[in-house]
Amino acid sequence: MMGQNIERKIIGILRVLSGAGEPIGANLIARQLRHLGIVLDGRTVRYHLKIMDEQGLTKKEGREGRLITPKGLSELEDALVSDRVGLIITQIESLSYQVTFNPWKKEGKVILNTSLIKKDKFKEALSIIKRVLKSRIGMSILVICRQEGERIGDLVIPKGEIGLGTVCSITINGILLKEGIPVEAKLGGIVQVSDFVPQRFTELVTYGGSTLDPLEIFMQSNMTSVLNAVGAGSGKILANLREIPAVALDKAEVILEGLKQIGLAGTVIVGRPGQPVLEVSPGLDRVGIVVLGGLNPLAAVEESGIKTESKAISTLVNFSELRPIEEIK
């Protein structure tokens, strides 16, 4: 009998192949598995595919492509009945665990949001992104930019597009966790900015109560006004909230200060034990920490009428691959 966890991965791979309709490779499969809340790298997918080929569930097509077989399809149908819908908190905890970034050595893996932008719109988009990050309405001034055919983590940039990775604010959770601080991802939401200062959450969705990333929801529903927040100092921006035990506050503040100095944490708002942060109250003897969403610059790009294909909490890359936004041309 297969372990339940392995079975879930295999069913996930079958579901991706069934949806693809054409032969696809391990890296693309790995990326699409994320949408199902399954986080695997390309190498691990290849390992599973080899076993699945032997079981007759999949077959090779071309150099690295795979197709689902009739046996695979029927296995998938049976399995779907018991496959549960996955909450986003599961994916957050899984990726947080995989963060290896060490703020003292300045090395290790961080979590990225990824965005695809059409080549002919990229210059315009880039100038907006620079403006937003200069106003510190984002998570980090460090980004990664890749051309068609190149990759960001396990995402291969398609033809005609440019890929941009921004540091995902969930990275902070992973870094605190690696330093031994238990972090609970609470919610993502819309924060009202007035006079250039974040004032209060006006809308929110909890990570434990949603299958979709809240910040993606608010971005897709056109509920932000990041450009106004940058220009006139009054608007609605993306942010998220995590909680830590009050006893870990001093240590967390030292770490966050370190992250600010290397450009890894833009605007971070740390509460006091038991006190509300941006009007959201933490639990007893707990501290709320608000970080502005890494997707804010991309929300601004969309507000200006340029479509992007943006995915929050998307992939892991090495810190050394990141560059300051000003260096991107």
Added chain:
Amino acid sequence: MMGQNIERKIIGILRVLSGAGEPIGANLIARQLRHLGIVLDGRTVRYHLKIMDEQGLTKKEGREGRLITPKGLSELEDALVSDRVGLIITQIESLSYQVTFNPWKKEGKVILNTSLIKKDKFKEALSIIKRVLKSRIGMSILVICRQEGERIGDLVIPKGEIGLGTVCSITINGILLKEGIPVEAKLGGIVQVSDFVPQRFTELVTYGGSTLDPLEIFMQSNMTSVLNAVGAGSGKILANLREIPAVALDKAEVILEGLKQIGLAGTVIVGRPGQPVLEVSPGLDRVGIVVLGGLNPLAAVEESGIKTESKAISTLVNFSELRPIEEIK
């Protein structure tokens, strides 16, 4: 000192007036208060306005219009700091409590979703709505249709538009509650339909973890394919889930059967104690009940490229005001 509850209402009214920028009346204020999670009828708002006039927070302008005064603005500013963001579950429980519909007498108030549709697009929209409701992908075949200047509950239909009210699936919660069954609104989501049968939730947001109505979120994010579900039998539709104690299951089934016979409950899927419904598991000794969203016909209208201004869980009307969709021309 004002009671905290009254203060919240007064601050809500000030916030609506501050956002309006022009004199507005009690009914429009009442409607906009809903967005802040405050449910008041026009008459109650008028009562508060009278007191607020005396306190110098608001002043009359025209026949029934009100403006916020400088004193009101400063009061609002002070208050905003302590005003908490409201979860949608609070509004659901408040409106459920106000449902007075009695399934045996066929009278009393039900909850509506409201939609505004441009006059010149209404005929096309209506034919889509009829098609969807005929396929039983909705909550009820009973609707309310009103012309400009007329009203649906406390919503006044603006010039150039036609107002359509569809029965909100949360009405079921209110009816069960009135019959003494404790109902817990759990979540709204996207349900995959295959071969014309609802199969499983693929995305969900819990009512206790969001300030926005989940079905509005999924509609605004263009995640439905109701037209495909109606036409080809395969697509993604809106639905929500509530839970009741297993001991109340027999009584609930009798009530739901009664509702079906008077056209008030289209497709309802009732689970078994402790067993998953559309793959979402209820609590121990509890039963899940899935009702298809009253907004599905409107989601189909939006899919066809016609913009609507749709609001879930919007207002209360008397059952006697509803008409079968076929009678609407």
